Amino acid sequence: MPEKIIETKQCKRCWTSFTITDKDRESLDKISPVFAWKKIQIPSPTWCPQCRQQRRFAFRNERKLYRRKCDATGEDIISIYSPDYPGKVYNHSSRRSDSRDGMDYGRDFDFSKPFFQQMNELMLEVPMVNLRNWESENSSYTHCCYQNKNCYMLFNTDHSEDSFHSYLSDNLQHCIDCTFTFGAQQSYECIDCRTVYQCFFSQRCKNCNDCHFCLDCEQCQYCFGCVNLRNQHHCFFNEQLSPEDYQKKIQELWTRDAQKIQEIKEKLQQFSLTQPTLAAHILNAEQCSGDFVYNSKHTTDAFDCFDALEDCKHVVYGEKDKNVMDAYAFIDVQNCYEVMSGVDMYNSKFMLWINHGPNDSLYCVLCVNNCDNLFGCVGLKNKHYCIFNKQYTKDEYEALVPKIIEHMKKTWERGEYFPIAISPFAYNETIAQEYFPLTKEQVLSQWWKWKDEDDRNFQSSVYVPLSIEQYDEKVVWDELANKNKDDLINSVLKCEVTGRPYKIIKPELAFYIKRHLPLPLKHPDQRHIERMHKRNPRKLWERNCAKCWISLATSYSPQRPEIVYCEQCYNKEVYW
Numbered sequence: 001m002p003e004k005i006i007e008t009k010q011c012k013r014c015w016t017s018f019t020i021t022d023k024d025r026e027s028l029d030k031i032s033p034v035f036a037w038k039k040i041q042i043p044s045p046t047w048c049p050q051c052r053q054q055r056r057f058a059f060r061n062e063r064k065l066y067r068r069k070c071d072a073t074g075e076d077i078i079s080i081y082s083p084d085y086p087g088k089v090y091n092h093s094s095r096r097s098d099s100r101d102g103m104d105y106g107r108d109f110d111f112s113k114p115f116f117q118q119m120n121e122l123m124l125e126v127p128m129v130n131l132r133n134w135e136s137e138n139s140s141y142t143h144c145c146y147q148n149k150n151c152y153m154l155f156n157t158d159h160s161e162d163s164f165h166s167y168l169s170d171n172l173q174h175c176i177d178c179t180f181t182f183g184a185q186q187s188y189e190c191i192d193c194r195t196v197y198q199c200f201f202s203q204r205c206k207n208c209n210d211c212h213f214c215l216d217c218e219q220c221q222y223c224f225g226c227v228n229l230r231n232q233h234h235c236f237f238n239e240q241l242s243p244e245d246y247q248k249k250i251q252e253l254w255t256r257d258a259q260k261i262q263e264i265k266e267k268l269q270q271f272s273l274t275q276p277t278l279a280a281h282i283l284n285a286e287q288c289s290g291d292f293v294y295n296s297k298h299t300t301d302a303f304d305c306f307d308a309l310e311d312c313k314h315v316v317y318g319e320k321d322k323n324v325m326d327a328y329a330f331i332d333v334q335n336c337y338e339v340m341s342g343v344d345m346y347n348s349k350f351m352l353w354i355n356h357g358p359n360d361s362l363y364c365v366l367c368v369n370n371c372d373n374l375f376g377c378v379g380l381k382n383k384h385y386c387i388f389n390k391q392y393t394k395d396e397y398e399a400l401v402p403k404i405i406e407h408m409k410k411t412w413e414r415g416e417y418f419p420i421a422i423s424p425f426a427y428n429e430t431i432a433q434e435y436f437p438l439t440k441e442q443v444l445s446q447w448w449k450w451k452d453e454d455d456r457n458f459q460s461s462v463y464v465p466l467s468i469e470q471y472d473e474k475v476v477w478d479e480l481a482n483k484n485k486d487d488l489i490n491s492v493l494k495c496e497v498t499g500r501p502y503k504i505i506k507p508e509l510a511f512y513i514k515r516h517l518p519l520p521l522k523h524p525d526q527r528h529i530e531r532m533h534k535r536n537p538r539k540l541w542e543r544n545c546a547k548c549w550i551s552l553a554t555s556y557s558p559q560r561p562e563i564v565y566c567e568q569c570y571n572k573e574v575y576w
Helices: 021-030 049-057 092-097 116-126 243-253 257-273 394-410 440-445 478-489 506-514 522-536 567-574
Strands: 005-010 017-021 068-070 076-079 151-159 164-173 184-185 188-191 194-197 199-204 206-212 220-222 233-236 276-278 284-293 297-305 313-319 322-346 349-355 362-365 372-375 384-387 543-544 551-554 563-565
Touching: 017 021, 021 313, 021 322, 049 313, 049 322, 116 362, 116 384, 116 394, 164 506, 199 206, 199 257, 220 243, 233 243, 276 567, 322 362, 349 551, 372 394, 384 394, 478 506, 563 567
Parallel strands: 151 164, 164 184, 184 194, 188 199, 194 206, 206 220, 220 233, 276 563, 284 297, 297 313, 313 322, 322 349, 349 362, 372 384
Antiparallel strands: 005 017, 068 076, 543 551
């Protein structure tokens, strides 16, 4: 059923208008906390959905890694926290074996100070863990990752092996530069792909083999420059060829030259604008809006969400969740609001980096392992009825929390997420800069943090990469190939776009040689940004289907040049 607008508000940050619906109010009422049998109503948000998302994103550093000292052991570690972060940072083993209990940092709430000021002081006292990297082997330079082997610079990527420079993916085998790709092998520069093998420079492809420069293709093999094909093979820019003619075409066009690859990308872009584009990728979903939403129902404004989402709104990157509003990176979460990174949690609000609880809690950071009834706590395990890491009885807890919430109402903090100013990261270290880019001046004018690039180790003499053939023993003699490899591996390259230094690692070079790919001339971060720009924004616009003119909610803005079709018209076009 359509939602009924019950209130129109003006965002206190960007001043745009946004609406509160009856479903919003119903959800907030359902998750409002109860203390001593009395419900304390969560107020309607004062920021618009986009600004609330930006605020949450400013607390998540996914890709910036640093060398620093572990504050427990003094050893060098890789960390998402820079060396000048004023708080404590421990490596995983030290964090787990720390003899001090999180309760050692407990303190009384001070009613003469704002809540968030005290929360920031506690966050700086409790040690943070350097990386979130679990059960991985030979994959030190990875973050938000699980069960990877021989991987380097993977982020939000699990169950992968011998893969590098990829993001928001799963089950990659021998892949480089992939984004939101699942079940890929021997592939390069794939975006939004599923179950692909030896696919290069392709996007939104599924169950494809040996496809290059393809868009929105399914069950295809040996295709080049194709768009919207289904169950086809040996096609060149949607033209059917014989296997012999196809191979001849590929040999004529395919080179190891980066400039030629860019020209093919531009040709594919122009060709794609002549073909219809699906308004939203929503599969097995009932009454859902957003993009890349699967097996869900009654979910609004959702992106990159899978499997059993129900009654969720303004969510990104979720799985198996119910009645969640305003969240990012959450799994098995129910009846929650304003969550940044949470797993297995029930009836909690304003949470950051949570794992297996806490339940029935508010304003917690890094609390894990079956906690419940916490308020304003950091780094606790298996604790109950705590406020600012201090133990209370159930009756004391339920009497004190409402008083703190009333104090927060007086200081204009009630119902708000953690302010960006107390994030442990600079704004441009976080994903907020990717989705809501700001200049240094704009960031500093709002009293947020900015971190300048540290280029002290940047060598004045920059290595100029050779053509890929010069590193291949099959093309030049072994001695020269090995010398060129050593020179490259031990040198620093300079990004042709940003000027930032970067390096090529040995298994990465082997990948390019084996697949006859030119060396990347851009910094990995720049390549990541360009891949992310190929994905649509996590925002919806209203526009009409270009064929039947039905109204659509789509991530393609009306100003974009794509020919956007509704699902019914699109399917008629591609499944002819």
